[in-house]
Amino acid sequence: MPVDSxxxxxxPLVLDTLxxxxxxxxxxxxxARIQLDLLLLAIEALDLGGSEAMLATARxxxxxxxxxxxxxxxxxxxxxxxxxxxxxxPLDIEEAKALVTIICTLARRLTVLVRQLLVGYxxxxxxxxxxxxxxxLADYLIRFRSHFRARMNPSRAxxxxxxxxxxxxQLAIELLQQLLLCSGVxxxxxxxxxxxxxEVS
Amino acid sequence: xxxxxxxxxxHCNLVLEGMxxxxxxxxxxxxxxxxxxxxxxxxxDASLTGGxxxxxxxxxxxxxxxxxxxxxxxxxxxxxxxxxxIKPGEGLYHHLIVHQQPLGEPVSDINAxxxxxxxxxxxxxxxxxxxxxQLLADSQTLPDLTAQxxxxxxxLVQPTEPVAKRAAPAVLGATALAAAALxxxxxxxxxxxxxxxxxxxxxxxxxxxxxxxxxxxxxAGATEGSSSELSAEGGDLDGLDNAPPITxxxxxxxxxxxxxxxxxxxxADAPRPSGDLAYRMVVxxxxxxxxxxxxxxxxLAEVDNxxxxxxxxxxxxxxxxxxxxxxxxxxxxxxxxxxxxxxxxPEASGSSSGASSGSAVASATTPASLPxxxxxxxxxxxxxxxxxxxxxxxxxxxxxxxxxxxxxxRVRLTETGEVVGYEPVSAAAGLLAAETPLPGLVxxxxxxxxxxxxQVVFTERGVLxxxxxxxxxx
Numbered sequence: 001m002p003v004d005s006x007x008x009x010x011x012p013l014v015l016d017t018l019x020x021x022x023x024x025x026x027x028x029x030x031x032a033r034i035q036l037d038l039l040l041l042a043i044e045a046l047d048l049g050g051s052e053a054m055l056a057t058a059r060x061x062x063x064x065x066x067x068x069x070x071x072x073x074x075x076x077x078x079x080x081x082x083x084x085x086x087x088x089x090p091l092d093i094e095e096a097k098a099l100v101t102i103i104c105t106l107a108r109r110l111t112v113l114v115r116q117l118l119v120g121y122x123x124x125x126x127x128x129x130x131x132x133x134x135x136x137l138a139d140y141l142i143r144f145r146s147h148f149r150a151r152m153n154p155s156r157a158x159x160x161x162x163x164x165x166x167x168x169x170q171l172a173i174e175l176l177q178q179l180l181l182c183s184g185v186x187x188x189x190x191x192x193x194x195x196x197x198x199e200v201s
Numbered sequence: 202x203x204x205x206x207x208x209x210x211x212h213c214n215l216v217l218e219g220m221x222x223x224x225x226x227x228x229x230x231x232x233x234x235x236x237x238x239x240x241x242x243x244x245x246d247a248s249l250t251g252g253x254x255x256x257x258x259x260x261x262x263x264x265x266x267x268x269x270x271x272x273x274x275x276x277x278x279x280x281x282x283x284x285x286x287i288k289p290g291e292g293l294y295h296h297l298i299v300h301q302q303p304l305g306e307p308v309s310d311i312n313a314x315x316x317x318x319x320x321x322x323x324x325x326x327x328x329x330x331x332x333x334x335q336l337l338a339d340s341q342t343l344p345d346l347t348a349q350x351x352x353x354x355x356x357l358v359q360p361t362e363p364v365a366k367r368a369a370p371a372v373l374g375a376t377a378l379a380a381a382a383l384x385x386x387x388x389x390x391x392x393x394x395x396x397x398x399x400x401x402x403x404x405x406x407x408x409x410x411x412x413x414x415x416x417x418x419x420x421a422g423a424t425e426g427s428s429s430e431l432s433a434e435g436g437d438l439d440g441l442d443n444a445p446p447i448t449x450x451x452x453x454x455x456x457x458x459x460x461x462x463x464x465x466x467x468x469a470d471a472p473r474p475s476g477d478l479a480y481r482m483v484v485x486x487x488x489x490x491x492x493x494x495x496x497x498x499x500x501l502a503e504v505d506n507x508x509x510x511x512x513x514x515x516x517x518x519x520x521x522x523x524x525x526x527x528x529x530x531x532x533x534x535x536x537x538x539x540x541x542x543x544x545x546x547p548e549a550s551g552s553s554s555g556a557s558s559g560s561a562v563a564s565a566t567t568p569a570s571l572p573x574x575x576x577x578x579x580x581x582x583x584x585x586x587x588x589x590x591x592x593x594x595x596x597x598x599x600x601x602x603x604x605x606x607x608x609x610x611r612v613r614l615t616e617t618g619e620v621v622g623y624e625p626v627s628a629a630a631g632l633l634a635a636e637t638p639l640p641g642l643v644x645x646x647x648x649x650x651x652x653x654x655x656q657v658v659f660t661e662r663g664v665l666x667x668x669x670x671x672x673x674x675x
Contacts (some may be wrong), residue, residue, distance in 0.1 A: 021352050035272075044441055115324055122322050173293070177323050180273050184327070186334040189350050194271035196352035199219075 012062045021196040026088035030081060032195035036091075036099045037080035039182075040141070041151070042175035043106050045144035046113060050106070050118060057102045064096040084153045100192050107183040114180045121173060131169065142175040144172040204231045206342045208335045210328040214240040217256070217342060231342045241297075241329065245319045249299050251284065258284040260346065263333045266295070266326075268353075277357040287326075295321045297329070364587075396516065447486060447528040453544045456528050459488050464532065464540040467508030472504050478534040481545070482509075483527045489514035491527060507534055571613055571624045571654075578616055578653040581674030590618045591655055592667040598638030599665060608633055608659040611670060616651040619644040623657070 023029070028036075044050035044188040051070075058067040067073050076095055078087035108113070113136075131137045145168045152159045162168050182191040202224045208215040216238045221266040223229040237256040239249040249255070269276045288296045297319040321329065337348040447453055460482070479496035490513045495501040504510065528546040578584055591614060602608065609626040620642040625631035634640065637659060654670035 019350075031272075115233045115327075118293075118324050119322075122324070125292055173275075177293070180323065180327050181267055181271055181330065185338050186348055188268055189348060190334075191271055193350040193352045194268045194274075197268065197272035197274035197276075197351050197460040198355055198358035200352045200354055201356075 012065065012098075012103055014061050014063070015094065016099065017177060018097045018192045020093060021193070023093070023196065023200060023201050026093050028079075028096045029196065029199045031199070032096060033079045033083055033091050034098060035082070035195060036103065037077045038171070038175055039103045039107075039179060040077060040099070041147050042144060042172065043103065043110070045140055045147055045172070046110055046179075047106070052104055052138060053109075054102055057105050058098065061098075061101055061105065063098045063101065066095050067102070078164070082156050082158045084151055086153065089158045096195070097192065100188055100195070102181065103179075103190040104182050104191060107179040107187065110179065111183045114176055118173075118176055121176075140176075141169050141172050144168065144175075203235070204338075206231055208332040208337070210332050212241060212243050212325040213328040213332045214242065215332040215336060216240075217336070219343075228341075230340065230344050232344065234343060237647055239329075239332075241289055241319060241321070241325065244297075244321050244325050245317075246329055247317060247442075249285075249317070249319075256286050257346075260333050261285075262287050262336065263330050264348070264350075266349075267330045267503045269591070270326075271325075272353075274353055274358055276353060290320060293323050295326050297321055297326075370610060383444060386598055398622060444525065444527045446484075447526045451485070452554075453528050456484055456486075457530060457542045457544050460484060460530060460532070461540055461542045463488075463512065464508060464542070466510060468534065468538075468540060471506050471508070474499065474534055475507075476508060476536060478503055478507060479528050480507075480509065480532045480534075482532050484530060485514070486526050486528075493532075496531065502659070503662075524654075571611060571622055574613075574652055574654060576649070576651040578651045583616065584669050584674050587614050587616075587653055588655060588667055588669055590614075591620075592665065594620075595638050595667065596665055598641060599659075600636070600638075601663060602633065602636050604629055604633050604636075604659065604661060606661050608637065610634070610639060610657045611658050612635070612655050613652050614641065614655060616653075621652060626656075 040054065043054070045048075047053060051073075054073060055067070055070060058064065058073070067076065075087055075089065076091060076099065077083070078085055079089060079091040080086065117134075117137050117140060120137050121131060124131055124133055124137075131141055145165060148162065148168055148171075152162075154160070154163075162171055178191075181187065184190070202221055204221045206217045206219075217231065217234060218236045218238075220233040220235065221227075221229045222232040227434055234256060235251045237251055237253075237259075239259065249259075251259075262283065262285045265276045269519050280445040284300050286298050289296065290296045299315045299317040299319070301317055331591070334348070336342060337346060337350045340418055476499045477497070478500040480493045480500055482493040483491045485491050490509065493513065495504065527611075531543045531545060532671040533541040533543075535541065578587070591612065606629050607627070608630040610630055611622050611623040611626055612623040615621055620639070621633075622643060625634055639657070656666075656668055656670050660666065
């Protein structure tokens with residue numbers, strides 16, 4: 001039977017485990033957009049080839065229809081309102097699901113490193129030492145700070161709150177914890193649902 | 202057949218023992234839980250054990266707390282008694298609290314057990330959560346136990362700011378409003394005086410609302426014109442008795458002729474009155490008739506035949522009264538059709554106004570200086586004689602005064618012409634009384650003879666005026 005139009009694109013099956021949260025619109029709330037971009041930023045700070053790995057993961061998971069290459073990924077991350085070049089476009093639920101899947105896949109790959117850093121941070125904190133004494137952790141924090149400052153708009157109120165090194169380090173450690181928590185078997189579902197805490201009716 | 206399932210992670214070891222649904226099938230899932238045991242090596246030596254209730258509570262607490270860590274939104278605490286709960290601790294620590302007290306038994310002193318508090322690092326908590334997640338994802342163990350994820354509803358989210366902080370702006374606003382209301386409460390509301398049109402105010406019907414002493418039937422002495430009575434005719438003339446008089450004779454003459462011409466022109470084709478109509482008029486510097494008052498009864502009755510109601514300047518309603526210099530005239534409309542305008546000397550009109558108000562002030566504030574008159578001199582000729590006697594005696598001793606305004610005194614004389622006492626009417630007069638000849642003239646301080654009061658004015662230009670306090674006798 002001849003068809004005169006291509007079949008309607010189906011969302012990738014890998015996203016089926018994430019249920020729609022029941023929002024009034026198809027757009028992600030503001031806090032979800034910030035959270036997804038910051039987690040990706042933390043992954044970049046952990047892994048030098050993080051941005052390449054994101055694109056490779058998207059290809060591996062069959063998410064090309066939602067994350068169409070480097071520029072499109074940059075546009076998706078630009079929906080974070082804290083960004084210097086923030087995009088006005090909304091972030092669709094399906095696109096957010098793709099980002100969640102990529103984050104969790106990469107987090108699982110980085111689990112060992114994340115555990116090492118968190119254990120090291122815990123030990124340093126117990127001894128009242130600064131993170132500078134842990135080489136790998138200090139490396140991560142420095143890179144996270146420079147990434148954050150290079151890409152976030154310093155005049156936004158949400159960014160001004162992280163003006164000092166200590167506050168940025170605090171944020172980086174929190175993101176590290178969150179990466180660990182979403183690296184488990186049910187990590188994607190946990191992360192996905194946590195994005196809409198306080199947003200659903 | 203007893204089945205054991207074990208989920209092992211570096212910091213957590215979760216062991217479940219139970220019965221499989223079908224004893225003959227080795228692949229059938231574990232469906233009945235007998236015992237759950239959780240070891241947390243590195244965190245505590247104690248093993249947490251319990252039945253299905255313990256496991257359910259552990260799963261719920263871990264799920265809830267994991268979501269809270271991920272989103273930062275505090276999860277609303279479930280009501281009722283829970284066996285396991287997890288709370289955030291200081292720094293990166295978390296507290297796993299297990300209430301070992303069996304729920305069904307009443308708590309007493311004998312079997313009461315303190316809750317077990319296990320301090321977990323984030324990594325240890327992650328291992329616990331991962332063990333729970335693996336259990337949830339395992340379809341071979343307790344298939345009825347599956348992950349239930351639900352985002353926190355907007356209504357259940359606790360506001361991040363305490364109530365006191367959120368309420369502070371509202372309380373501040375309400376307080377400011379209350380303070381402003383309290384402050385404005387003491388500010389008197391502005392009094393709006395309705396302005397009556399002059400044509401209405403001067404009709405005979407309206408004159409019935411005048412005070413009794415100015416009513417048409419009152420005797421001539423009561424209606425003797427003073428500018429305070431004139432101003433009583435209309436509310437918009439309140440300021441006129443205090444208005445500064447025009448003293449320039451040329452200006453008064455100009456105003457007088459202008460007024461004559463205008464009245465004559467406006468009155469040309471009106472019916473002629475049966476007698477003289479006399480009015481006291483107040484005219485502003487630029488010729489506006491600000492107010493008028495009848496001087497005889499006929500003038501009141503026939504006021505509508507005169508052009509005065511039409512010519513009177515009616516101020517705009519609501520406009521602030523303007524304090525301007527005025528001149529007073531006596532205008533007479535004669536039966537022959539002539540209009541005669543005679544200026545009233547500003548000093549005389551001013552003095553009569555000052556006298557009427559000053560006497561009230563004097564009798565009210567300094568009654569001791571001059572008691573009210575008991576035995577008056579009533580003879581008109583005698584009063585005129587006394588007036589000229591007083592004038593002469595003051596003028597004999599008068600020297601130039603340093604006052605820059607008129608000094609006004611009330612002087613009391615006996616029938617025989619002796620000065621009983623005097624009393625300053627204005628404040629400046631009280632200050633400068635010693636410069637005047639009056640102190641030297643007081644002769645008979647205590648006299649029971651008939652007495653009369655006179656007003657003595659030393660004007661700023663050095664002119665002496667003496668006239669009877671109660672007006673010239675008829």
